[in-house]
Amino acid sequence: MIRLFIAALICITIFSIYYDLSKGTIPIANEQQAAPVMTTPSLTEEQDTDTETDSNATYIEVEVKAGDTVLTVAERIANKPIPVSITQLVEDFQILNEGMAPEKIQVGKTYKFPLY
Structure with missing residues (x-):
């Protein structure tokens, strides 16, 4: 038994x-x-955002929340799957954030994310 x-x-x-x-x-x-549906590159009011002042903004600043990754934030900004490879996203993220590795982002800090 x-x-x-x-x-x-x-x-x-x-x-x-x-x-x-x-x-x-x-x-x-x-x-x-x-998740809220976004019709523009702007984010929900619960996230801090800043874009460049010119009309050809190349990035948006986002405060990272718990559970966010660079890929999920980029897809949320684009409101669809990103049109570039993940490798390109990582390279662009590192360029905008002075070499910061995407694996090392911290909750509560603000980072620049590329707009596609």
């Missing part, structure tokens, strides 16, 4: 790991529905 219980427990554990790796446990669709 104990062997049967241990076998069932191992099967449940393996299935849980498989499900988590293949489908994930974070409901991404719900997060996207809850």
Whole structure:
């Protein structure tokens, strides 16, 4: 009886790991529905933003919130998938932020993000 219980427990554990790796446990669709829809390159009022003063603004300053990455912020600014490769986004981000690595951004700090 104990062997049967241990076998069932191992099967449940393996299935849980498989499900988590293949489908994930974070409901991404719900997060996207809850996010505000933006029609312009400007962001929601809860985020600090500044753009260059000329009409050909090349970047926007955004305060990083918990869970933000350079890619998610760039997609939120563009209101769609970005039209450049991730490598190009990383290079542009580093140029605008004086060599700051995208992996090292910190919550609550303001960074410049390229506009595409």
